[in-house]
Amino acid sequence: DIxxxxxxxxxxxxxxxxxxxxxxxxxxxxxxxxxxxxxxxELWISGTDKCQAGSSYEYKEDHTTTTVDFMVKLSQTSLRDSLEEGLEKPFKMSTTIGTSNM
Structure with missing residues (x-):
């Protein structure tokens, strides 16, 4: 999505x-x-990352050389909070790029 x-x-x-x-x-x-x-x-799960500390219980991954697949299990509270905020921000699912130097 761009x-x-x-x-x-x-x-x-x-x-x-x-x-x-x-x-x-x-x-x-x-x-x-x-x-x-x-x-x-791994930092989020261990509680080391202050932004996400204790938010998730565990994750599983099932990647190939061409696909990404993470399944992150959350507590009910963390899931509710993430859904209220929108999943994009708590899961850091966006980046911004500039095209001015192309």
Whole structure:
């Protein structure tokens, strides 16, 4: 999903959706690498990342060389809060790129 935010800036979103008390992530935003995202999830689960501390219980991954697939299980409270805020922000599912130097 690509959205123009100014003449030379675009917001690119990944894909995620709710599955019961979990969130399934099937596409990461541009410039977000699978391994780096996995490391972020591990920080969230361990409570090291202050923004997401204690938000999730666990995650599972089932990737191929061409697809991304994370299933992140949340507490009921974390899921409710994430849904109220929109899944994009708490799961860091957007990046912004500029085209002014192209």
């Amino acid at each position: 959205e123009q935010v100014s003449n030379d800036r675009y917001k690119i979103n990944g894909n995620n959706h709710q599955v019961n008390v979990s969130v399934r992530i099937t596409e990461l935003p541009i410039r977000v690498w699978t391994q780096n995202y996995k490391e972020s999830l």
